[in-house]
Amino acid sequence: MKRSVVSLFAFSLFTIAGTARAADVQSKPDVQHAESYDAVRAVLFVPTETVQLIPSTMCPVSQAGGDNAGLGCVAGLTEPSSYEPPANVADVVDGLTTALAPYNVLVTSVRPPEYVPYQMLLPGDTVNAEGLSRTCAGAALDCDGVQRNDIASTSGGTMFCSDPDAVQAALIAFGYMSGLENTDNVADPMYYQAAAPFGPDFTMPSVMFDDTCANLVPTVDDMDMPNQLGCPASINHEPYCDGMENQANSHQELLAYYGMGPVVEDTTPPEVTDLIIPEDGSTVDALELSATVTDDQELVFVRWTLQSPALVGADGASDDGTVCKGHNRVCVVDFAAEPPYHQVEGGVYSTAPQLSGVPGGEYTVTLEASDLAGNTIEPMTVTVTVAGGTADTSGGNTTDPDPTDPDPTNGSADDSSSGDGSGGNDSGEPEDDDDGGCSCSTAEPGMGGVAGLLLGVFGFVSTRRRRS
Numbered sequence: 346m347k348r349s350v351v352s353l354f355a356f357s358l359f360t361i362a363g364t365a366r367a368a369d370v371q372s373k374p375d376v377q378h379a380e381s382y383d384a385v386r387a388v389l390f391v392p393t394e395t396v397q398l399i400p401s402t403m404c405p406v407s408q409a410g411g412d413n414a415g416l417g418c419v420a421g422l423t424e425p426s427s428y429e430p431p432a433n434v435a436d437v438v439d440g441l442t443t444a445l446a447p448y449n450v451l452v453t454s455v456r457p458p459e460y461v462p463y464q465m466l467l468p469g470d471t472v473n474a475e476g477l478s479r480t481c482a483g484a485a486l487d488c489d490g491v492q493r494n495d496i497a498s499t500s501g502g503t504m505f506c507s508d509p510d511a512v513q514a515a516l517i518a519f520g521y522m523s524g525l526e527n528t529d530n531v532a533d534p535m536y537y538q539a540a541a542p543f544g545p546d547f548t549m550p551s552v553m554f555d556d557t558c559a560n561l562v563p564t565v566d567d568m569d570m571p572n573q574l575g576c577p578a579s580i581n582h583e584p585y586c587d588g589m590e591n592q593a594n595s596h597q598e599l600l601a602y603y604g605m606g607p608v609v610e611d612t613t614p615p616e617v618t619d620l621i622i623p624e625d626g627s628t629v630d631a632l633e634l635s636a637t638v639t640d641d642q643e644l645v646f647v648r649w650t651l652q653s654p655a656l657v658g659a660d661g662a663s664d665d666g667t668v669c670k671g672h673n674r675v676c677v678v679d680f681a682a683e684p685p686y687h688q689v690e691g692g693v694y695s696t697a698p699q700l701s702g703v704p705g706g707e708y709t710v711t712l713e714a715s716d717l718a719g720n721t722i723e724p725m726t727v728t729v730t731v732a733g734g735t736a737d738t739s740g741g742n743t744t745d746p747d748p749t750d751p752d753p754t755n756g757s758a759d760d761s762s763s764g765d766g767s768g769g770n771d772s773g774e775p776e777d778d779d780d781g782g783c784s785c786s787t788a789e790p791g792m793g794g795v796a797g798l799l800l801g802v803f804g805f806v807s808t809r810r811r812r813s
Contacts, residue, residue: 390457392428398496400421411492414463416459443552450606451608462646462717469500477566480506484519489602512550532551560592622727648671705732711725712725
């Protein structure tokens with residue numbers, strides 16, 4: 346079993362002064378593709394109850410214009426809204442579970458913690474008469490399926506899509522989130538007619554991904570003009586068809602991204618050991634916090650939260666003086682390393698900076714942890730007083746940028762601005778976990794702006810490292 350070391354260091358909240366948005370100071374990662382990393386299990390959440398959604402532009406933590414399923418932030422949404430599942434949602438969940446059984450994809454209607462990366466699919470049965478989609482499916486096209494926190498949706502129809510099969514439409518949406526594109530394989534959910542009426546043939550629905558290489562088919566827009574493929578075929582599709590030009594195989598791509606199923610049931614939460622945290626109610630000169638989190642088979646995800654009146658008004662803090670550091674980009678400071686889950690292979694990759702004190706005052710400190718299946722520890726919370734203390738505004742090291750911004754080289758799918766597939770996301774390399782355990786660490790030089798400011802409380806995020 347590998348061990349996931351999660352540590353915080355007690356130095357100034359005000360390491361780097363400034364008011365720049367975190368997205369403004371994050372750098373783009375080098376592009377990686379499926380040949381560069383191991384298949385890693387995914388979680389697909391399909392709500393059966395009401396879900397609150399907000400525009401990505403209103404997300405409490407910048408997502409650089411993209412989705413974040415954990416926070417319910419949706420790219421392209423114009424105002425906060427409530428999602429209500431359709432009457433047939435149970436049938437959609439059953440269909441997805443059956444279709445994705447060959448892959449290491451957990452389909453669940455239990456929402457994981459927001460700091461755990463998961464994909465969210467919102468089935469719908471309402472007809473959007475003004476919609477331009479020809480597939481009745483909307484999703485960001487995530488080349489190689491590395492983002493793992495996208496949000497996709499389906500509808501009951503548009504001006505170009507009538508009487509969709511609910512399960513096939515859901516599989517098309519999941520396919521786009523996984524980097525699949527449309528083909529001429531009539532036995533595959535990604536089938537797309539290359540001539541009028543274009544789009545899927547829902548009169549003969551395909552509800553299992555087919556292990557056959559087929560010709561890639563470009564989608565068309567509302568003027569029947571073909572769109573370009575969203576992902577480079579020679580990199581993202583043809584390798585799974587022995588390099589045959591313009592060929593794709595949905596089944597083999599999903600195996601490459603997620604691994605072979607079926608999903609192994611996991612009900613065991615992580616364990617926390619080697620915990621360093623002040624005693625509840627104590628007074629300390631400086632906060633020293635660390636923990637080692639282990640899990641028998643899953644990756645581990647963590648969020649540390651600090652709340653204090655002393656932090657009210659600090660850039661990046663909430664109105665009540667709350668700041669956090671966690672996974673899945675739900676905090677301004679992220680445990681960021683190799684996509685898709687921003688874990689590393691173990692060990693500490695860089696040293697801590699010079700330590701100094703956080704502002705004096707009373708602090709409530711909370712540690713949360715979960716595995717990928719959503720099994721959580723009981724949150725650990727203490728309230729402590731930091732004696733005295735002044736803010737160090739001397740600045741910090743900025744030699745290694747945050748690698749979590751979306752990669753603009755990824756493309757878009759389907760046929761229109763209605764969202765049948767748009768945008769693109771990270772590509773990279775997850776951890777190599779031979780024995781099914783987990784491995785992550787936290788060490789990375791600081792960033793400017795808000796991210797650098799909060800880095801003062803939460804230490805370094807992990808340095809990216811590739812295998813040779």
